[in-house]
Amino acid sequence: MSEKNGRWSLLPAAGNVPASLDGQWRGGSQTDHIDKYLARGGYAAAKRVVSEQSQADVLGLLEKSGLRGLGGGGFPVARKWRAALANEGPRYLVANAYDADPAAPLCRALLETNPHALLEGIVIAAHALGVQEAWVYAKAENSAALRRLRAAVAEAEEQGYLGLSAFGGKLALQVHIFASWGGFAGGEETAALEAIEGQRAMPRQKPPFPTESGLWGRPTVVHSAETLANLPHLAADGAEAFGKGSKLLALGGDVAKPGLVEVPFGTPLRQILTQWGGGPAAGQSPRAVQIGGPTGAVLPESLLDTPLGHDALREVGAFVGSGSLRVLGEKVCMVDFARGRMDYLAHESCGKCVPCRLGTNRLTGVLETIMSGLGRKDDLALLDEFGNLLSQSSLCGFGLTAPTVLRTTMTHFAEDYRVHIEEGRCPTATCRALRTRGFERKAAV
Ligand SMILES: Cc1cc2nc3c(=O)[nH]c(=O)nc-3n(C[C@H](O)[C@H](O)[C@H](O)COP(=O)(O)O)c2cc1C
Incomplete structure (x- = not known):
């Protein structure tokens, strides 16, 4: 979408935005104030949907x-x-x-640079869902984003795009902002629903799904x-022009140009890394990528031709x-990488359910044992068993x-695990205990 002169880009600049946004937008972006947003055709799609379209049209x-x-x-x-409307x-x-x-x-x-795209998307969704109250749930520490969002809500209310009598009385919609402190699980x-209701931000048992019983037991979507901010584009230009849509991504690790980018769905991962990421960081050929965050899959270099897409990614796990x-460069030890991620997840687990609270800790412990040179072959089966338990009962x-x-490092980088356990060696010389202890622990295997 970026190539369309920025009109529908979710981020203001086509191309790569530095990952650290602090100070980046001090001068304002092309769309952060309502006058700039309106000048680019903002709220026209919402106006048309609210005045001329039925729920069925939007669906x-x-x-x-x-x-x-x-x-x-x-x-x-x-x-x-549809599930929410059935209630x-x-x-x-x-x-x-x-x-x-x-x-x-x-x-x-998105909130720092283009908050009205989100608000316009909320208007379209609210009209179709018969919603009169919406919440934006954001992290309290993102103070600049919250400031911009509050200003945008006030602007939209003032100009009649939000509020009890929005769009000339055709829509009644209040947008609340909920700033929450919390970790990954939040x-x-x-x-999120628990937090907005005033409880600790811990997940609920599903079902019932939020579309059936969400905020205060009411159907909630x-x-x-990011999804909502795409609705104005879709409503304005139609499904064909929208195509497969795009996704905001954060490029990081051993890549030349880390940062935030907006990439059309269908683009192969390898192209994303070269075209937007500027290729690998100096002296580092990519060994793998991790896509999806700390809980995401690690894919080897051979799978980098996988296109960005929900189904295509699912096919490769x-x-x-x-x-x-x-991007994980050639110096990354996959056992060490998996341990770092599991350790992070053990800290971030909200602790409400036992499998996750204890399982993430146990998995970290087994990986640490392997890295210390005391791993045994049956540790791999143990990792498998704990992993299954965690994913089946959390x-x-x-x-x-x-x-x-x-799972993905064990599948695609089985040799890393084998060498640690059977040879007492870290192939990338990352694991310190194996560097100093050499082969002396081999007898324990
Ligand atoms: C641990 C965890 C963290 C999540 N964090 C976010 C998040 O920060 N933002 C988000 O939109 N969805 C997050 N999700 C997914 C939400 O539960 C939910 O599926 C999503 O907000 C639905 O939005 P969508 O329909 O637009 O995909 C998270 C899920 C899990 C399990």
């Missing part, structure tokens, strides 16, 4: 476009809306702008802010997840996906 458009949620799982938007109102809408993965501050960038949709695409998507990094 038909969504179905035709095949739009899927951009919050990680890729659930079809139309199906979620008696009042219904609520939540825009999830939490950015659980600190390495992928995509919604933060981005999960039911944890939760979408990523991966998912879009948080939208982070991290309460939410956090625990279900937590073992992915382990």
Whole structure:
């Protein structure tokens, strides 16, 4: 979408935006104030939808476009809306702008630079879903994003695009902003609902799904802010022009130009890394990428021709997840990488369910044993067993996906694990204990 002169780009600059946004937007972006947004045709699509289109029209458009949620799982938007509409109102809408993965501050960038795109998307969704109250759920520490969003809500209310009598009285819609402190698990949709209701941000048992029983037991549609911000483009230009749509990604790790980019779905991962990421960082040929954030899959170099897409990624055991695409260079030890991720997840687990609370810790412990040179062959079976337990019995998507990094490194980089365990050696000389202890522990295998 970036090539369309920025009109529909979610981020203001086509191309690569530095990952650290601090100070980047001090001068303002092309669309952060309502006058700039209106000058680019902003709110025209919402106005047309609210004045001329029925619920069925909007649902038909969504179905035709095949739009899927951009919050990680890729659930079809139309199906979620139909599920919510099957339940008696009042219904609520939540825009999830939490950015659980600190390495992928995509919604933060969106709120800092283009908050009206989100608000216009909320208007379109609210009209179709019969919603009169919506919440934007964001991290409290993203103060610039929250400031911009508050200003945007005030501007939209003042100009009659939000409020109890918006669009000349055709729509009554209040948008609340909920700033939450919390960790990775706080981005999960039911944890977001708990937080907005005033509880600790911990996930709920599903079913019932939020479309049936969400905020205060009412049907609630939760979408990523990125998904909602795409609706104005879809409503204005139609399903054909929208095509497969695009995705915000955060490029990081051993890549020449880390940062946030907006990439059309269907682009092969390898092309993303060369065209937007400027290729590998100096002296580092990529060994693998991790896509989807800390719980995402590690894919070897040989799978880099996989196109960016929910189904194509699923076929190789991966998912879009948080939208982070991290390049792992040739010096990365996959056992050490998996341990670092599991350790992070053990810290970030909300602790509500036992499999996730204990499982992430146990997996970290086994990986540490392997890295210390005391690993045994049956540790691999143990990792497998704990991983399965975690993904089969955890309460939410956090625990279900937590073992992915382990599974994918064990599948694609089995040799790394074998060499650690059987030869007492770290192939990239990363694991310090193996560097100093040499082969002396081999007898234990
Ligand atoms: C641990 C965890 C963290 C998540 N964090 C986010 C997040 O920061 N933002 C987001 O939109 N979805 C996040 N999700 C996904 C949400 O639960 C939910 O599926 C999503 O907000 C739905 O939006 P969509 O329909 O637009 O994809 C997270 C899920 C899990 C399991």
